Amino acid sequence: MPVSEKQYQERVYEIVRKIPEGKVMTYGQIAEILGQGYTPRTVGYVMNASNTDDVPWQRVINAKGGCSTAKITMIVDLQQNLLEDEGIEFNESGYCDLDVYRWYPEGYEEEDDEQPTLFGS
DNA sequence: CTCGTGACGGGGG
C-alpha cells in the first residue's frame, strides 16, 4: 500500500482549512509552502476534486487575485459572492487586492534560507 | 505509452 493519494490531498486541505474568514491564498502559494512535488497545477487539481468538502475552497484563488474556474463560470460567480460576503472587495475586473487579503500560515512566512545541506554526494 | 487538457504562474507585448 503506497502513500495514499488522500494524504496528498490532506496536506492541501490542512492549509486551506486554516485560512481565516476574509483572507485568501493562491494555488501557487500553497504549492510553494508544501514544496516537494507540489505545483500550482497539482494544487488546483486537488481543489477541483474537493469542492463541496469541509474545506473553505472559496478562499483559494489564482495569483491574479481572481476566481479562475474557466468554463464553469457559474462557480466563479458563487466563489466571488462567498468571498465578498466575507468582506473581500473585488474590482470591476473581478480581482481583489492580494497585498491586502493574502494570508500567510504561521511558521511558513519566513522561509528565506533553505539551502539543503544533505544534497547527495 | 503518447496526447490533450486543466480551479496555475510568470514573462513579454
Next chain:
DNA sequence: TCCCCCGCCACGA
C-alpha cells in the same frame, strides 16, 4: 488591464 506562449504535474482517453 488583456492576450499569448511556455513550463509545470497529474489524469483520462
